[in-house]
Each structure stands twice: as C-alpha cells, then as structure tokens.
Amino acid sequence: MSLSARRRPAVDEETKRPRWRGVVSPGMAVAIPVLVFLVAVHVYSNELLLVDMAIYIALAQGINIIYGFTGYLPFGYFGFFGVGAYVAGYGIVHLGLSGPLAALLGGLGGVVVGAVMLPLFRLKGAYFALTTLAVGEALYAIVSNPSLTSVTNGPYGLNLAAVYSSGWSFGMAVGLAAISILAVVLIKNSRYGMTLRAIRDDPYSASMAGINVARDRFYAWLIAAAIAGVGGAIYGWAISVFYPQDVFDVTVSVFAIVFALFGGIGTIWGPTLGAAVLYAVYNVVGVSNPQYFQLIYGLVIVLLVLFAPRGLAGIARYLHEHRPFVRSST
Amino acid sequence: MLFEFAVIGGILLGIYYALFAMGLNVVFGAQRIINLAHGDIVVLGGYAAWELYETAHVSPIIAAVVVLPFAIALGFLVHRYLTPRLTRSSDPETLSLILFFGLSQVIEAAASLIFGPNEHSLPTSALPVSSLHLFGESYPGIWWVAVLVSIPMLAVFLWLLYRTPFGLRVRAVMSSASEAATAGIESRLVSGLFFGIGFGLAAAAGTMGIFIFGGIAPTDGVALTITAFAIIVFGSLGNPVGTVIAALIFGVVTQLAQVYAPSWSNLVPYALVILTMLLRPQGLLGRRQRVA
Numbered sequence: 001m002s003l004s005a006r007r008r009p010a011v012d013e014e015t016k017r018p019r020w021r022g023v024v025s026p027g028m029a030v031a032i033p034v035l036v037f038l039v040a041v042h043v044y045s046n047e048l049l050l051v052d053m054a055i056y057i058a059l060a061q062g063i064n065i066i067y068g069f070t071g072y073l074p075f076g077y078f079g080f081f082g083v084g085a086y087v088a089g090y091g092i093v094h095l096g097l098s099g100p101l102a103a104l105l106g107g108l109g110g111v112v113v114g115a116v117m118l119p120l121f122r123l124k125g126a127y128f129a130l131t132t133l134a135v136g137e138a139l140y141a142i143v144s145n146p147s148l149t150s151v152t153n154g155p156y157g158l159n160l161a162a163v164y165s166s167g168w169s170f171g172m173a174v175g176l177a178a179i180s181i182l183a184v185v186l187i188k189n190s191r192y193g194m195t196l197r198a199i200r201d202d203p204y205s206a207s208m209a210g211i212n213v214a215r216d217r218f219y220a221w222l223i224a225a226a227i228a229g230v231g232g233a234i235y236g237w238a239i240s241v242f243y244p245q246d247v248f249d250v251t252v253s254v255f256a257i258v259f260a261l262f263g264g265i266g267t268i269w270g271p272t273l274g275a276a277v278l279y280a281v282y283n284v285v286g287v288s289n290p291q292y293f294q295l296i297y298g299l300v301i302v303l304l305v306l307f308a309p310r311g312l313a314g315i316a317r318y319l320h321e322h323r324p325f326v327r328s329s330t
Numbered sequence: 331m332l333f334e335f336a337v338i339g340g341i342l343l344g345i346y347y348a349l350f351a352m353g354l355n356v357v358f359g360a361q362r363i364i365n366l367a368h369g370d371i372v373v374l375g376g377y378a379a380w381e382l383y384e385t386a387h388v389s390p391i392i393a394a395v396v397v398l399p400f401a402i403a404l405g406f407l408v409h410r411y412l413t414p415r416l417t418r419s420s421d422p423e424t425l426s427l428i429l430f431f432g433l434s435q436v437i438e439a440a441a442s443l444i445f446g447p448n449e450h451s452l453p454t455s456a457l458p459v460s461s462l463h464l465f466g467e468s469y470p471g472i473w474w475v476a477v478l479v480s481i482p483m484l485a486v487f488l489w490l491l492y493r494t495p496f497g498l499r500v501r502a503v504m505s506s507a508s509e510a511a512t513a514g515i516e517s518r519l520v521s522g523l524f525f526g527i528g529f530g531l532a533a534a535a536g537t538m539g540i541f542i543f544g545g546i547a548p549t550d551g552v553a554l555t556i557t558a559f560a561i562i563v564f565g566s567l568g569n570p571v572g573t574v575i576a577a578l579i580f581g582v583v584t585q586l587a588q589v590y591a592p593s594w595s596n597l598v599p600y601a602l603v604i605l606t607m608l609l610r611p612q613g614l615l616g617r618r619q620r621v622a
Contacts, residue, residue, distance in 0.1 A: 073427065130559050134559075294439035295443070297432075298432050
C-alpha cells in the first residue's frame with residue numbers, strides 16, 4: 001500500500017461532508033455555551049442562577065457519560081455532589097484552602113467515593129440504580145447525623161461566606177461545564193467511546209474482543225463522579241451557606257437525569273441544551289411554584305420515555321430524516 | 331426490658347412492614363418492574379385516610395378497605411396504558427425505572443398541589459385503642475391496629491395467590507407469560523389485575539402509614555420506596571414469603587436501632603439495601619441466580 005493511499009481524504013466517504021467539520025463542530029459544542037455564559041453574565045443580573053445552570057450542564061453531561069455511554073443509571077448521583085460540597089467546605093474551613101483549590105479537592109472526594117462504590121458494578125439495571133440511591137441517602141444520613149456534629153457540623157451545615165468570590169465561582173462553574181462537554185466530545189469521538197458503547201450493548205462480547213470491561217467502565221464512572229464532586233464544591237462555595245439537605249438532595253440527581261434525557265442521552269449537544277432549556281423553565285415556573293414545575297417535568301419524563309426515548313436530539317433527527325420535499329440521499 | 335420492648339415492638343411493626351412492602355413485590359412479580367412510585371401510592375393512601383377521617387369521620391381501619399378498589403383500578407390503568415410501549419423499547423428495564431420515577435414525580439406534585447407541601451397527620455383518637463400493655467410494657471395502639479389490619483389483608487392476599495384459580499393463573503403468568511397464553515390464560519388481563527393489587531396493598535398500607543410514620547408529606551415517597559425496596563430485595567424479589575420474613579427482621583432491627591442508637595436508625599434501610607446487594611443479591615430465600 002502506498003503512502004498516498006493511506007492519507008485520509010479531505011471528505012468523509014460516509015457522510016460526504018468535509019472532514020474539518022468533524023473537528024470544528026464538536027469544538028463549537030464547547031465554545032458556544034462558554035461564549036453564551038460570558039455574554040449572559042453581563043446582560044443578566046442573577047449570577048447565581050447562571051452558576052447553577054452551568055453546574056447542571058456539567059451534571060447532565062456527567063449523567064451522559066455514565067448512563068449514555070455505559071447504560072448504568074445512578075439515581076444516587078447526588079451523593080457525589082454532596083460529598084464534593086462537604087469535602088470542599090471542610091478544606092475551606094479547616095485547611096484554609098482557597099475556593100478553586102477546595103473545588104478540586106471536592107472533585108477528589110467524589111472520585112474517592114466513586115472508587116469505594118466500585119463493587120456496585122456487579123449489579124445491573126434497577127438494582128444498580130436503586131443501590132446507588134441508597135448509598136446517596138446513607139451518605140446524607142451520616143453527614144447530617146447529630147452524633148457527628150463535631151466532625152461534619154451535623155444538621156447545621158457549613159458557612160463558607162469568608163471565601164465568597166462571585167467572579168471566581170462563576171468562572172469555575174463555566175469552566176467545569178466546558179470541561180464536562182469537552183470530556184463527552186473526546187469520549188464520543190475516540191476509541192474509548194466506542195469501547196464504552198460496545199460494553200453497554202453487550203459486555204460479554206466486548207470482553208471477548210479483548211476489552212477490559214470492568215476497568216473501562218470504572219474510568220467513565222470516576223469521570224462522572226469527579227464532575228459531580230467539583231460541581232457540588234462550586235455550588236456550596238457559590239451559595240456560601242448550605243445545609244446537608246441542600247447538597248444531599250435527590251432532586252440534584254433527578255434534574256441531571258431529566259435534563260440529559262430531555263436533550264438526548266449519548267449526544268454531545270443534548271444534555272447541554274436540555275439543562276439550559278429546562279433549568280430556565282424551572283426558574284420561570286419552578287421557583288415560585290415548585291409543584292407545577294415538578295408536575296411538568298414528571299409528565300415530561302413519562303412522555304419522553306413513552307414517545308421519544310432519544311430526547312430532543314432524537315426528535316431533531318426524526319424531523320431531519322423526514323423532511324418534506326427533500327430527495328433522499330441514497 | 332428495653333430489649334424485650336424493641337423485639338416485640340419490632341415484630342408488631344414488622345407485620346405492618348410486610349403489608350407495606352408486599353405491594354412493591356407484587357408489581358415486580360406482575361411485570362418485572364420496580365415501581366418507583368410505590369412510596370407515593372403509600373402516601374396517597376395516607377391522604378385518603380386523612381381526607382375520609384377529616385370530612386366524614388371514617389375510621390382509618392375502614393379507609394384501608396375503601397382505598398383498595400380505587401388503587402387497584404389505578405394500577406390496572408397504569409399497567410394497561412403505560413407498560414406496553416415500554417416492553418417494545420430498546421432498554422425496557424432502565425426505561426421502566428425512569429418512567430415510574432416520572433409517575434412518582436407527577437403523583438408527588440399532584441399531592442402537594444391538592445394538600446399543600448406540609449405534613450398531614452391524624453390524632454391517635456381516630457383509632458379505637460390508644461395503647462396496649464404486654465409483659466409490663468406499653469405499646470402504641472397504632473402498632474396493634476396496624477397488625478390487625480395487616481394480618482387479614484396479607485392472609486387474603488396469600489390465599490388469593492396460592493389457593494384460588496385466579497392465583498394459579500397469576501403464578502402461571504409470572505413463571506412464563508407466553509406459555510400461560512398458549513394454555514388459554516389471558517395473561518395481559520391477569521398480570522394487569524395483579525399489578526393493580528400491588529397498588530391496592532400499597533394504598534392500604536398508607537392508611538396506617540399516616541400514623542406509623544408520624545404523619546405524611548408529599549416528599550416522603552422516595553424514602554418509603556427505598557425502604558420497601560430494601561425489604562423485598564432482602565427477602566428475595568418475587569417471593570411473598572421472603573417479604574414477610576424480611577419485614578419481620580427489618581422491623582426488629584429498626585426497633586433495636588431506635589432504642590439503642592436513635593440517631594442512626596434511619597440508616598437501617600439504606601444499609602440493608604447496600605449489604606444485601608453486596609453480599610447476597612438473590613436475597614434470603616432466593617435461589618442462586620445472576621441478578622447482577
């Protein structure tokens with residue numbers, strides 16, 4: 001085979017699109033949300049809302065990594081979020097760390113808890129989902145326990161107002177969202193992403209093809225755990241004062257899962273758009289009438305599962321493939 | 331003395347927990363689905379008892395029977411209209427989990443829209459007995475009332491399942507829906523009814539739950555679902571007798587924790603789920619099989 005034959009043509013044979021679009025459009029998936037956030041913070045006064053939205057984009061992408069690429073649905077995802085907030089808070093209060101350093105420490109906390117939960121991967125489907133939920137609730141019961149007030153400050157929460165910094169926490173939140181999207185882009189377009197999907201579709205066959213199923217799945221899990229840990233840390237830092245029930249809140253898992261599902265699991269843009277749209281709706285409807293918002297997203301979940309399990313991305317693809325008056329390319 | 335109190339109280343509560351968790355196991359048996367709305371059905375039962383008592387002075391004991399047909403109908407409709415699309419989808423197990431989670435959110439939201447987000451409770455004077463003594467210890471009347479409601483309901487349920495033609499059909503469908511269909515059993519109808527019975531047991535448990543759990547709020551659903559899940563996986567999924575045994579053990583352990591380490595007692599159901607899943611995923615009475 002000659003060298004020139006091995007050189008990749010500038011046009012992808014399969015999609016007939018120029019190859020550069022394969023590099024640039026995933027880059028847009030990171031750049032556009034970051035730009036939107038940087039502009040929005042100058043236009044929109046409620047910075048905390050933008051911080052929360054960026055964190056939820058990151059969490060939805062975290063769910064995307066673990067559920068979209070491996071098929072494991074962690075209802076207890078909020079456990080990492082809470083641990084991240086508490087570990088970071090501990091670092092700030094007792095070790096005198098700065099906010100950004102503490103956020104990284106929170107991510108490390110998430111990773112450690114994720115590593116401890118490794119044996120749960122022996123379980124499948126509903127068993128895994130509900131056992132992680134039990135772990136999250138158990139973490140809450142431990143952290144909020146009055147008997148441990150001397151260690152965790154029990155039900156009285158943490159006060160981080162001394163290191164509050166609006167610019168830094170906003171920047172960290174947007175950075176986390178960007179890194180999470182980038183992680184999904186890199187995973188999706190890499191051999192590792194193919195490996196994960198092979199494991200999801202048939203772990204047995206994947207292992208026969210020489211894939212180290214346990215190890216590769218574990219890495220995805222740790223990435224998702226780290227994202228939630230850092231997310232919780234930034235959240236706690238940005239709101240300054242929080243109680244155990246604020247960060248160990250099953251709603252965090254629910255939102256992340258619903259946002260990701262709404263946008264489209266396994267896609268790059270889906271979770272970003274899902275989180276941005278639904279979190280905006282939540283702030284219009286939800287803050288004053290949380291029950292109405294709960295009713296809406298409950299119905300959204302039911303309708304999505306029944307009629308559009310691939311989310312907005314699936315609907316978009318369906319519309320694209322069924323365009324009227326367009327000749328089929330094949 | 332404390333030890334005897336905890337053990338006897340634990341057994342009384344355990345009998346109630348058997349009724350409380352049985353519905354989740356029944357729904358699992360009918361459709362291989364973990365009903366994440368189980369706790370919310372329990373909460374709805376509690377609200378029904380509250381509403382009946384506050385407006386018409388209906389005793390919660392009667393309410394436990396009154397809610398049955400409504401909850402069975404609700405379960406039947408859910409089974410009829412929500413599950414068929416699921417079984418045709420790519421990943422029915424996880425999607426069913428998400429679907430029923432959505433249902434639980436809808437119920438939770440509806441409950442807080444109708445009854446408000448605050449906790450509702452009923453006075454113990456709504457019950458025929460305030461407290462009863464046994465071996466020199468006084469036990470709350472509700473524990474005895476819950477036992478008196480739970481035992482007949484569980485007995486009727488087990489009789490229905492193991493001693494009637496309907497129960498025979500249910501067990502046939504549970505072991506193989508397609509083979510049951512070839513034997514002339516209307517498996518959709520049978521599993522739909524059994525699914526409904528699962529909802530019925532949950533709602534009936536809720537009418538007592540409003541006392542047992544010291545009041546109910548719309549957001550209690552998730553924790554109640556995990557508790558019921560802990561009991562049924564501990565006793566083995568799909569095994570009603572296992573659920574009863576697991577509920578008794580769970581009741582006693584919870585009461586011992588209440589007495590000796592009260593601040594840690596709410597950790598019991600979570601620890602039970604985690605330990606069962608790590609050490610014996612097939613449960614107490616389960617045959618060795620891969621659930622994982």
